[in-house]
Amino acid sequence: MQDTRINKLIEKCASGEPKEQAFALQELVKMKADSAVPVILELLHSSDEGIRFCAAEALGDLGENEIESVGCALINLLVDPKELVRSGATDSLGILAYKPARDSIESLLLNDSAPLVRASAAETLGDLGDPDALDTLKSAMQDPDEAVRSYAANSLGLVGKPDLLPQLQTYIESEDSLEVKAELLAAKYRLGDTEAMKSLLTFLENADEDLATVMLNILGDLIDRKIPLTITSDASEICQVLNLLEKRFPLLAHHSQSIIAKLAVLKSQSNQV
Template sequence: MSDPEPIDELTDKLGIDDTDTRREARWELVDRGENAVEPLIEELEADDLKTKKDAAWVLGKVEDPRAIEPLVELFGDDSVSVRKKAARALLKIGEEALPAMVEQARSGDPRRQKIALWFLPDFEDDSIGDVLFEALDSEDPLVRRNAVRAIGLLDVDDAVDHLLDAIKDDDWRVRQWAAYSLGLISRKTGATRALLRAVNDESVHVQYAAIVALGDNGRKSALSRLFTKLRGDDMILKVAAVKALGNIGSRKAVKPLIELYESGDDYIRSEVVMALGRIGGAREIYDILVDAAESEGVHDAAIHALGLLDTKRARKLIEKFDE
């Protein structure tokens, strides 16, 4: 058996154009474990982006705490892809890397804060609410956006009050994620009112997020706003409203959805029959699903919707149309 290749020769192969050679070198360095950590840390300072990303990837696989601080230093790198690779490596290292991530979130440097706040939810530690709330005071809208996103994903204590403030932010990206986050964590009346207002936000991105959130929350108080979106011209918002109505599951939505089915193209009709399948219960739904099952462009969606109904009649129709 030949002697193992020296570590410095393996690190020299990081970042080269030959993809197969790079891959083999990375995995060989992973196998070398702690013996490769110091040489890999040196490679984090390379000028070549691919070399830095390869080294960060291997360090994440090795999971050695010695790499935490050097990886954190990459949060200041000019390359977004390098910063993301470093953050993912820190996630692999695990809980020992959390204090360093928190420090970056509090650093006051927007570049470092943005990457830390984006990845902090992946540590699944809901005790860092104060860190996230502090970031909401940043002058950088993307720092605020990432903090709002993290608040929703982690469902930290006192989240709703902060999100209700964030949904009034001057920047649409912050408002958008505030709406998504409220949909994830809250069925409180105040949150619903804020989302209903956001359905008419000046930004279509915020409108979309609010529609999705109302559907996720299953709020029947949103029905009239969603019916209005069914009659609108924006196809993306219209489809979002259809899906939200399906999630809410109110039979009051059946008639407006059938009207949309009768006037829509195959794309919108497919979305409507899926929503009707989630609502279920109404006799007229079966007539629409039979019509859809007989239509080539909507057939598959209709069969899936019948499966969602899961009734004796629906099962017989599936057998009939799947023959």
């Protein structure tokens, strides 16, 4: 039954009708139908920018088993005339951790005219995890766009080493954006500055709802990727601040509780070691 459904969706991909193709791509991703990858690769050549974008996104979810052909095809898409498509291809290369894309992604971060694409490139360099991208990420900390600097700061924490800590502090002192400062503090914490968590929590205690939302995402990321060794020892203090945050911003309660739950799991696992 499932194979029949997948085959029908693949037929829709070849229909030439963008609405049918977009629906089919979404459904194929939900069904984890990696057998559709060859057909999806063809859609990267669609005349419809929305379909090229959707196909690039789908390949990020389904392309792992055909990583070389998918990776090369996505790299070719990085010169697409539409910024949405370039951004989607960049994101998928990061999801697939396709390391041969690093040079092309660095070039986008330094040279692309679209902030959306540069932000995707900054994020993807963190996903690729190659320390050779450090100089490019440092350059991106001078980008005029706040989102680009935020993603670059996050990626510095993912690919850097503790010797980067003084440079991160310099960035904090010269940065006007509170969101970027928060990302830089999280990067410092990842790289071993245990005091950075206290500064992060002070930020959170005084944040408005928009900044608090950003900071919840930052805390969630710290729990999900390159987890700092000290986060379990800081868990109680983090949870205390999160519980207070919920009283100020009830709409953030679900997000806050999901972080508290993940911290509880990490703490339980550390106690079992």
